[in-house]
Amino acid sequence: LSLDTVREFLTREEDTVVFGLIERAKYPRNTPAYDPGYLAGGHGHNASFAEMFVRESEAVHAKAGRYQSLQEIPFFPFRVPFTLAPPYNFTTELYSAAAFVNVNDAIWSTYFNQLLPLLAKNSDDGNYAATVASDLVCLQALSRRINYGRYVAEVKFIGDQQNYTTLIRNKDTDALMKLLTSEAQEDVVKRRVQKKAMVFGQNVTLDGPVETGNSNSSQTSFKVDPSLVYELYDKWVIPLTKQVEVEYLLHRLD
Numbered sequence: 551l552s553l554d555t556v557r558e559f560l561t562r563e564e565d566t567v568v569f570g571l572i573e574r575a576k577y578p579r580n581t582p583a584y585d586p587g588y589l590a591g592g593h594g595h596n597a598s599f600a601e602m603f604v605r606e607s608e609a610v611h612a613k614a615g616r617y618q619s620l621q622e623i624p625f626f627p628f629r630v631p632f633t634l635a636p637p638y639n640f641t642t643e644l645y646s647a648a649a650f651v652n653v654n655d656a657i658w659s660t661y662f663n664q665l666l667p668l669l670a671k672n673s674d675d676g677n678y679a680a681t682v683a684s685d686l687v688c689l690q691a692l693s694r695r696i697n698y699g700r701y702v703a704e705v706k707f708i709g710d711q712q713n714y715t716t717l718i719r720n721k722d723t724d725a726l727m728k729l730l731t732s733e734a735q736e737d738v739v740k741r742r743v744q745k746k747a748m749v750f751g752q753n754v755t756l757d758g759p760v761e762t763g764n765s766n767s768s769q770t771s772f773k774v775d776p777s778l779v780y781e782l783y784d785k786w787v788i789p790l791t792k793q794v795e796v797e798y799l800l801h802r803l804d
């Protein structure tokens with residue numbers, strides 16, 4: 551594990567996040583799928599259709615061993631044994647006391663409350679199952695990307711143990727945040743995801759050249775607004791990743 555390899559992972563996840571958003575943007579808001587009142591009587595608590603779908607899907611994934619790899623953390627922790635496949639002997643680069651640090655709760659509420667209203671058109675076509683299936687893909691991609699901050703933090707800790715150890719001992723959250731931040735890198739990431747939204751989200755036709763999405767072609771319309779993807783990273787994805795990094799570091803010497 552090195553800073554280059556963890557950054558490569560984050561870069562590849564950008565593709566998954568952007569494609570996920572493009573797929574979700576195919577469907578309208580479909581608000582009943584998120585309304586706890588829609589499933590009357592469900593499972594004895596007020597879960598929305600989206601929540602039920604994610605919970606049931608994750609149970610299948612857990613059974614298939616998806617969360618044996620620490621790269622992914624489910625939104626709903628289970629004690630479901632994985633029975634569909636033989637175990638794989640994963641090695642982990644993470645420090646065990648900090649390995650399960652995650653911000654899935656914050657990702658969940660940010661996705662449904664802040665992002666979806668900006669992403670999907672405000673109407674209802676009844677395709678709730680397909681819609682929440684695409685939410686699940688987005689949530690998994692965002693969670694994998696953001697909670698990968700654990701790996702980034704491990705690399706940074708190993709690379710500068712002396713400074714990090716002092717700050718961790720002092721529980722100096724602000725100084726940790728400062729030490730792990732690279733504004734130049736954040737700028738690269740935000741501009742790259744915006745460009746990916748332009749490249750992946752253009753309409754491809756056989757006539758004419760490939761649309762480049764440059765600002766003087768006013769015809770160009772993208773499946774997801776590239777500036778929304780920039781903002782998603784600027785306001786949520788990067789800050790939450792940094793929160794994971796800080797929380798991981800705070801447990802790095804436990």
Ligand SMILES: O=C(O)C(=O)C[C@]1(C(=O)O)C=C[C@@H](O)C=C1
Binds near residue numbers: 731733735787788791
């Ligand atoms: O690449 C890093 O160094 C990271 O820590 C990841 C990340 C990001 O979320 O993209 C977060 C904090 C840094 O300021 C820069 C980028």
